[in-house]
Amino acid sequence: MSRKAFQRILSRAGVSTLAVVVAFGLGFAAPQAVAQTKQIIRISTPAVPDDWHAKMWTVFKENLDKSAPGQFDVQIHLNAALFKQGTEPTAMARGNLEMSAISAQDISKIVPEFSIFTAGYIIRDVDHQQKVFNGPIGEEVFKPVIKKMEVTPLATAYLGTRQVMLREVKDVKTPADLKGVKLRMPSSKEWLFLGEALGATPMPMAYGEVYLALQTGTIDGQDNPLPSARAAKFYEVSKTIVMTSHLVDAVFISISSKFYNALTPDQQQKVKLAAEAAARYNNANRVKDEAELIDFFKAQGLKIVTPDVGAFRKAVQQKYLTSDMAKTWPKGLLERINAVR
Ligand code: KDO
Numbered sequence: 107m108s109r110k111a112f113q114r115i116l117s118r119a120g121v122s123t124l125a126v127v128v129a130f131g132l133g134f135a136a137p138q139a140v141a142q143t144k145q146i147i148r149i150s151t152p153a154v155p156d157d158w159h160a161k162m163w164t165v166f167k168e169n170l171d172k173s174a175p176g177q178f179d180v181q182i183h184l185n186a187a188l189f190k191q192g193t194e195p196t197a198m199a200r201g202n203l204e205m206s207a208i209s210a211q212d213i214s215k216i217v218p219e220f221s222i223f224t225a226g227y228i229i230r231d232v233d234h235q236q237k238v239f240n241g242p243i244g245e246e247v248f249k250p251v252i253k254k255m256e257v258t259p260l261a262t263a264y265l266g267t268r269q270v271m272l273r274e275v276k277d278v279k280t281p282a283d284l285k286g287v288k289l290r291m292p293s294s295k296e297w298l299f300l301g302e303a304l305g306a307t308p309m310p311m312a313y314g315e316v317y318l319a320l321q322t323g324t325i326d327g328q329d330n331p332l333p334s335a336r337a338a339k340f341y342e343v344s345k346t347i348v349m350t351s352h353l354v355d356a357v358f359i360s361i362s363s364k365f366y367n368a369l370t371p372d373q374q375q376k377v378k379l380a381a382e383a384a385a386r387y388n389n390a391n392r393v394k395d396e397a398e399l400i401d402f403f404k405a406q407g408l409k410i411v412t413p414d415v416g417a418f419r420k421a422v423q424q425k426y427l428t429s430d431m432a433k434t435w436p437k438g439l440l441e442r443i444n445a446v447r
Contacts, residue, residue: 146181148204162384165380170377203362208357232393234354239262270289291328327344
């Protein structure tokens, strides 16, 4: 074929003259190579722009653009703008979304035994969390996720340690002090169970509605890690933080298996490394924030309450261990999690 004829075909396909010249200059590259398009990676998250697990997606994008130049078009959608909170796993399984950071509660809906990670006071701290999920236990518990959900977890991001925040000034020492408190929880039965275990009256609500609900008094409080409370400005409409530290929370950076399995091994490796870099960035910043934020909130006029964490731990653990949920937990897993040091 002459260069002119080739150029006519390609220009109808939207390929520029420059690309044709370059292709011929390189010794006639195959038309597919010339017209190669980037693979689109759509990301959806309810995270607000100022939060670390929103910013981590830019780290993901930059890493991938660097390691696999020209191969991917990473599109980041924050504030649940693309998919509603909690609907991301289904969207990924169906191939309508490529990536998200999903919660243990999302996973438990399909993989009930994963609910062990939704239980309060099981994971001790960020180091424990990272060791559990990056070690043999992680490998084991992610297998049914990949199999049943058609979603592949790539890295574990520390969301932070959840604390209770209330819109009024209140002294809370034990779960009994939360009796009748309308505590917003994310909308799933695993989350509501946690709210109940804390002694409160849980109210399901999407993350994006929490600020207004606190402002208007539709709810009395909500629980989230301190960095998220700063980023979403919940402190502007709260007066008390009760340092219950009830859940050392994670979100799992995950990818649609349909999409991931269609990548070359080299691309898979690069996507995974980029996800790990994003998680590292998030984790380091959240840990730093958690150490500094108490002072920030105090300066904003909030009352910081140190409750009887032992009383909360005892009540919450008791409620979980005697629940139907615990019956789905693989035998010996709790002991193995506890033994990770
Ligand atoms: C929330 O809705 O309280 C929560 O913290 C739950 C998490 O699993 C996660 O979805 C998170 O919101 C969002 O990423 C927003 O920070």
